[in-house]
Amino acid sequence: MPRLPRLAAVATATAALTVLASGPTSAGEPTVSDPRVVAHFDFTLGQTPESIALEPDGSANLSFAFARQVARVDKRGATRILATLPPVANPNTPVIGAAAAMGIARAHDGTLYVNYATGTSETGIWRIGPGGGAPVQIARLPADGFLNGLALDEECGMLYAADSVRGTVWRVPRDGGTPTAWATGTALQPLPAPAGFGVGANGVQVHDGAVWVSNTDRRTLLRIPVRPDKSAGPIKTRATGLDWIDDFAFTGRGDTVLAALIQDNEVALVRPDGTHEVVLTERDGLSNPTSVAVRDKHDGHGKDGKHDKTVYVPSASYFETVKDPNLLLARLSQSKGEGEG
Template sequence: MHVRNTVTAFAVAAALLTSAATATAATDPLSRPHVVTHFSLASSQQPENITVDRTGSAYLTFSFARQIVRLSPGGHLHALATLPAPTKASTPNLGKAFVGGIARADDGTLYVTYATGTADLTGVWAVRPGGRPHRIAALPADGLPNGLALDARRHRLYVTDSVRGVIYSLPADGGTATVWARGRALEPSTFAGVNGLKLHDGAVWATNLDEGTILRIPVTPRGTADRIEVRATGMPSIDDFAFTGHGDTLLAARDDNEVDLVRPDGTHTAVLTAADGLETPTSVAVHGDTVYVPSAAYLTNEDPNLLVAHLAH
């Protein structure tokens, strides 16, 4: 289904990225940021997470609309699936149904996390091309499944639970989810703990929102979790992130309207701010020399959007 809203074509974005830089706060290695898509707050089009395929199409979750959408390079927004609404949502911390992380397999299957506070719906859901969404693994109803990553080689999924403070693992084909990692570094202190999630260079990387930390957990040859390493600190309200392709350097979205460049030694610098159009950024994707940053406007309550910037290599 084609969703009508104020989508600006990616073709226009490409032209903007090659034009003269505007007066923004963007800092090296990012340049020429521009909001290419404005979503509808009235329709709960608040993008929580993103993944990008080889063609440059972006797949996003609209958290409170319970939707999975695709934004083509030509600027067309298509709703791929809407997850079923609970009879009465009682999602921890949120109170309403929440679609969180997203991952995409090479065959086009999309995986998302879904939290409703009900045992019949909370868990990991999958949507195959042309198919209907279906739950492939149940997760505890008193938790908040959030970040999601796919290990294509091991054919496994990893999921963060921001309320229970653990990371689950499960077969990508579906089945029983088990706690893969637990520990104080993953737990919440006030609101939400382990949040964003990525697989990188033989390890599971995650953030802790309350603690403002980036964590690395090596995967042992047996597939189990090794000791949790704290790789960076001092980033309050950190959400999800993406690696730039330069070793362990990454870009992290923060709910306080920042995207930080985090270097392998743990030092970090703001490279995007509200001056660039951020409205509670939630996640980051890197595709070639293009960086995508969705903003859900959770805290600003205005202009949920998708920002694109150029990444210098």
Template sequence: MFRLPRPAGVTAVTLALGLLVMTPAAGGEPSVSDPRVIAHFDFAKGQTPENIALAPDGSADLTFFFARKIVNVTRTGVTRTLATLPAVADPETPLVTAAVVTGIARAADGTLYVNYATGTRRTGIWRLARDGGAPRQIAELPADGFPNGLALDERRGVLYAADSVLGTVWRVPVGGGPRTAWATGAALAPGTGADASGFGANGLRFHHGAVWVSNSDAGTLLRIPVREDGSAGPVRTRATGLAGIDDFGFVDRHRDTVLAALLGSSEVLRVAPDGGRSVVLTAADGLSNPTAVAVRGRSAYVTSASYVEQDDPNLLLARVHQRDRG
């Protein structure tokens, strides 16, 4: 368990986590090369990039956890602020006490959705319209929870949010409205032992007709199929032993191969469909407690919040080499 001071006079919080590496890709799995940090941020100003959504032009929309901001970063590292979530007096957010912005999802028309955890009625999903303006809350989530990963299923018109404290995947209509506890159970719950962080369900992606979720305390990657009626199918474990896993991304729309951010060890792992894994990026490449991965085409983007190291929050860009699927 690591003691993490919040930046710029913010009270201390606790988060637990559990040379280019040209790792040979087995069985047609993709490889990763040419990593480079394209943007450095300021930890003291709360510029801790937590999650990422990619735009068609190759730029990245990021959430700054402590600064409560949504920013856009170009492939050349130019950063501009898109919006700031409203301040909350006396936030009582579980685990961190601060009001923090976590997961982000992007619609095809450019609308952005983010999770905001505050410990108050402002906890929930917020929308930022494509033409800008002030962000607006479209759904309230439990104040005693911690909404984290977020994903959008545009075909069904719903958002899914992983709650790290309540061990729940929430489902919310994209237009706003009442929440539904879509998936629950022990596989999504945080740990209870002395070394547990309190973070269960964390990263979340919608992929190939299923909701995929990481459980940080359990070190697992889970798959929950979406049935035809929209209900959740059985939770299946797809990989184990992923200590400190945060968010993750898929190498493309057709594969179940994942690039997973391991916050505590400052690594990105390639996780194959059979659960096998290998290290593809490390701290030597510029990672500093990575939090999320997103892939578009041949480009992989990795956010590092530097929660533990507190020296270099950044955005890294690398190349993904696709292999013959055989």
């Protein structure tokens, strides 16, 4: 989703909205309940949480876009700054004009990777050691692109970064090196004004032998299979009508997704057949939600033999009418045997 400073032309964004299509509730599908905001952040300090990666203990690593920081927030809401990306004298980032810490991913050893969009040679993927410290740039990406979501495929040691302006999914070795334009095509491209806002490929996740990508302007969720030789297979559209979709997360092993709809202040449950329904709203505390994470470890057992997990939703309050950047947690309940554990 476009990462706009507070005084952006919200009227332009509003004009691009359409009615959210939704499908009927399916019996036995995951349910979301008990939403609660556990941490509030300061917009004036640039604490606009953009992306999220979880720690084994349930703490959340967040990229604070306009503060150029990575922070760790525990489940009680205590916040600690892990790293600050270097300042850029004359940032010229497409879409937003400012330097911003964007997508974040975590390796099993605790290493964090973060996209830094600047419009300069600092644009690229940066590595932060376990526990924090000085970030190190491991890959330089085109300055005229807009790096957004980031995902790590630890099995093959590759990072995937979504470029919203160039309509590209970049592939970079985890240890750093030369980026490869792994996937391109119309489905990843933004739409020109006034049909779109100039933001195409946005969120990115690695799941079940494929790289999944959201396209904000086209309101779609895409699946790109990873072929045996690790090249990109044909792009398939898995869901449409997702207005202002940002980043997303899978609820488990299946293809059910929770997607952040940033401008509508909603999170939608997207089913494997492409239908969807809203499960969290502004009334629950959402304030321009940017991404979603699901803690895989079961947090307990709910009613009727259901497994309970925890959903995390950062909100950045990018738009002028919303004023509460925060982190929201909720309960995700799934029936045994759904294949979503």
